[in-house]
Amino acid sequence: MDLHLNEEQKLLKESAARFLRDQYAFDRRKLLIADDAPSGVWSKLVDLGWLGAWLPEEAGGLGGSAVEFAILMEEAGRHLYVGPYLSASIASALLRNADSRGARERLAASAEGERHLTVAHLEPGSRGMMDSPTVRGIAVGSSYRLTGRKRLVYSGCFADETIVSAVTPDGPSFFAVPMGGTGVATRHYRTVDNDWVSDVEFDLAEAELLVGAPGYASALDDAIYVALLGVGAEAIGLCEAVLTQTKDYLADRKQFGRSLIEFQALQHRISDLFVETETLRWSLLDALSQSSSARTLRARSIFGLKIQAGSIATMVAGQCLHLHGGMGMTDEMPVSHYYRRARMIEAQFGNTDYFTAAYTTLMD
Amino acid sequence: MDLHLNEEQKLLKESAARFLRDQYAFDRRKLLIADDAPSGVWSKLVDLGWLGAWLPEEAGGLGGSAVEFAILMEEAGRHLYVGPYLSASIASALLRNADSRGARERLAASAEGERHLTVAHLEPGSRGMMDSPTVRGIAVGSSYRLTGRKRLVYSGCFADETIVSAVTPDGPSFFAVPMGGTGVATRHYRTVDNDWVSDVEFDLAEAELLVGAPGYASALDDAIYVALLGVGAEAIGLCEAVLTQTKDYLADRKQFGRSLIEFQALQHRISDLFVETETLRWSLLDALSQSSSARTLRARSIFGLKIQAGSIATMVAGQCLHLHGGMGMTDEMPVSHYYRRARMIEAQFGNTDYFTAAYTTLMD
Amino acid sequence: MNLDFSAEDIAFRDEIRAFLSENLPKDIARRFSRGYHPPKKDLQAWQAILHKRGWSVPHWPVEHGGTGWSPIQQYIFDDECLAADAPPVSPFGTRLVGPVIYTFGSDSQKKKYLPAILSGETLWCQGFSEPGSGSDLASLQTRAVRDGADYVVNGRKIWTTDAHFADMMFCLARTSQGRKQQEGISFLLLDMKDPGVTVRPIRTLDAGHTVNEVFIDNVKVSADDLVGQEGKGWSYAKFLLDNERTVNAFVHHSKRAYRRTKKIAQKAQFNGQPLFDVSGFRNRAARLEIELRALEWGVLRMLHSDVPDPTAAASALKLKGCALLQNILDLALDALGLDAIPFYPDPEQEAVSNFF
């Protein structure tokens, strides 16, 4: 056991931090998120190797592990990154253990930045990633046709292809569907935290089978692990950043002739938030330690991380918002964006209630 | 609607407060609770009319209502009263709407102080008052014989007679059994908060039917209402008293040259506890307002009061304990007794989990 | 002690209910029910209806257009209005400046402004806060300089709710330098259509637009629109702020939010059953229901009896009321689940109607 980052990991962390600090500073970000779709920064992230950083070499990656992914997501959280990175990573996770040629090709193409993938798994009425799909797939010759509705397809306005879960007579499976194809109708909108999502309606849309029914459950588990690890690590960066900014803000503001940070009651609150943030880092270590464990062990630890991330980020960002007073409520202050992102981390992929219920089914 | 106490109610409150202040001051209480059984103070409470204060005149009372009972229990809570009053009142509540002669006689005898009653309803394995009894009753001529085990019979070491719930072929019913009679084996012990309780084992013990199966549910409802109203009102007195004492303690103690009460962080905590205590008083008003309402309405409000009382008293007394530092952990400081009593209010008759589950079955 | 509503109060509640069911326009209620800020036209249309019935300012003295209701009747009225999803009347005219005008204003001010406040024809905004002044009103920077029959006003106001559609602003401006900071402040009524007024929207966390920054650049205010005496504005502002501190603790809002949350949870499916029947969710809802009922009694207690320490009791109500409303809204978010993620800018959008 050795909890230090190795040299490559340290370099990765520093380079990610530097890149986001330069290219994604809050003022620049404000302009970027006003666009209709994610753009510039994304292709640079791909060039920097973010997609392959945590994938083994045989999957077109750089030989990293879940640790590398967590490092990148933590920095993303610190700088309030919104855009395709997480959804494209979940797509990679879905495909990484599949043995179909289509899956292997796409994994490589995605890591190279040649094809931008996203995931269409959640549906109207879903409460989280473990819910079964109702989109139907029927075989037509060597390909399939999908019919049904998906929602919360991140970067759907932007991706080349989406990995879709659908049920065939053989059971649930994952398919690839080109985003602009026939039989694919999209409705794009924004999220509370300024991300880009789409509703997608398939009407006999042509699809390629990537992961058949026998591999479905395990591919979904891999996707869930990466999705929750992603927001878990992101939440740590978010909490640390919002807490630092809040301390700075309180140090700057004066009331009754004293800097606000000098008030004991405020110091106590800041300390409590620091403790919660630490706790979240401990849960991340736990989840990372189970990245290759048996199904139940891994699921328990990653559900635990999601539950902690959602509730702690909401609490930390909520308290920081409160500590900012009226100013915090404005769009121009970063804290209001951290808060919205924290709320979305809580809701994304299934909220605390959802994963707590799931966790309880796995208790000894 | 008029939320003022009327003149009689004000007098009752003042006289109760005066009596307990004089006769049950903390140092005197220390000696009283060291005894093997409750004594002196109890007969004085009976003489003061505490048992009849809230009963209608036709039930041998003074024509008062639930409000009078709440007034007395609030003062009891303030002065950390332990002893037979609550259990004897629950016995009265069980009998007050029964039409048997035995019930009417006992109600009057109890209010007069001629016969001391208690209740044997909970059993090994029970989690709260709504659990069904398993003690069996069989008819033998005009009387009954009971067999089975009861626990947490308050003042069992002291009462003349206990009202026992038992199941007969006709359904659950309430019976009177003399405490020293044949077939009645008792084991006396103390509670965490220094009250006196007994396990009672009935082995074909002779019993008189007081409330038959048709009246059982409604008598039990009345008993639950009075039991929970009692601890709810008691919790208010407890919270107010422990909070006042804690403020005084903090004002007396100095650290780093300042009185502890001057520290902003401590003031904030005290304010929070005041707010919680206020909330509890609001719940008491709610429960009192439903004293004659239909079953579901009354049950919802009284379960609500119990839930609030248990959690708020535990929280307030727990925080006050913490604010006392190491001294609070000693038996000689009142706060340690308030804390224990608060914990017992939480557990008594069924804890927060129990009544929350019960409440959810009654939601619209 | 008597804890029952009187027969009169119950009859009164029925009367209010009947009125609302007959007179509240369905589309106004629908838009408001969805949690968006009501548009100006809805505010005005609804107040006109209330005004016609004589109920637009129940709390005012009868001689100025009030109803003479008891505190509990006003409580019932507010409760029923929110329960029916009627948007609350804009408070700036009715709750804030109106009472200042009928208490301290000149006869001509009363004649000129009160009728349009009553009817809702004129909507107001409040120009108190300024950049940098925080909650400390006395450190005010806006100045009004007397020039013949007018004051010339210059300054900047911030956090000005509804300034983007208000017709008038009541504002504080410094007319002279007093010994104390509170001295020399005057209370002026300013026309928002004056060309010297510029309103800059402040976008907020909720992606909505309710608050603004207001730039006041050489705006002329007639000396007739000075309320009371020059330099005494601070005392009128204090009077106004004291009126603002009501004791309702958002209880009607919380009741409404709870009902809405329940509806969402009854409709949402969780592992094949309505979310509202899932015991973890139901336990949380139960606790909030219990606290909500308690809060309502807390408010009734303030309306009815002499509480030992009214200031402390009012603070407790306010703190608990805020916390409870937040907890209910948190539960609503949890009930929405994944549906909490999309942002829908328009209340009449199809997707929004799915939840109601």
Next chain:
Amino acid sequence: MNLDFSAEDIAFRDEIRAFLSENLPKDIARRFSRGYHPPKKDLQAWQAILHKRGWSVPHWPVEHGGTGWSPIQQYIFDDECLAADAPPVSPFGTRLVGPVIYTFGSDSQKKKYLPAILSGETLWCQGFSEPGSGSDLASLQTRAVRDGADYVVNGRKIWTTDAHFADMMFCLARTSQGRKQQEGISFLLLDMKDPGVTVRPIRTLDAGHTVNEVFIDNVKVSADDLVGQEGKGWSYAKFLLDNERTVNAFVHHSKRAYRRTKKIAQKAQFNGQPLFDVSGFRNRAARLEIELRALEWGVLRMLHSDVPDPTAAASALKLKGCALLQNILDLALDALGLDAIPFYPDPEQEAVSNFF
């Protein structure tokens, strides 16, 4: 980054487990499992067994009787001992005064005291706190006056854990008046059997007896039992208190408490099913399980890596560790339900055994 226990660590854990299952007396474990304070005889019997194996003071330097284990091995050892319900060795000799003696003591003190600390033959208590001094040790009132080869000690100590059965006390006493309050304090080893020592029990909230007030009345302490230099006691006390601040955050206690809570809840019946299967209860247990696993990684992190701010990280661990243990015990109380009410003074009482 490598997050796996090494093969050696896993083998080590197996070795400890095997040792415990063969050597820990069942009755000692049973009494301790019930949450009562272990009696002196259990403490001594178990330490003697550990001592025989050479494991009574793993953290000591090897030359004084320690094991030379890595921090993670010590962690595993503590974890397994508590998991097996072995009562922790009394810390006053082994964790507190022992290291002071082997670091600052004379050779004759080492020879006289260390063996009996290692074996547990001599149990110690700590005479630091005094009435009125709070956590401010420097304001100490106890005095030691040199009289030939002895010090004559007079004073009062409070909150003295285990004083009622300890053989020896290490205590601070003022030997001279320094310029600063911390100066002139000496560190003495005092025999509790001296007739001038009177121990008054302080009854505590848990109705148990662990802490005491100790009256020291003309007690003679040989100058040979002065540790280090006269007047330098404050620095030895600081050394000792720094050692006391471990980073384990009660994680082993919490794990044990959680397992016990689970057992109680599996046995208790709630509406016809085990309480542990009732979803409200299970949700709460899930959250604590998750926090518990997090806490364990928090401790492992402190043992392994350079955390950015070790003092803050240690505080976070301690705060979270305390809170978690309390929350687990709260859940245990809730699981007990009505069984939380009776008070059973004796751990071997029949009623107690029902829960375990």
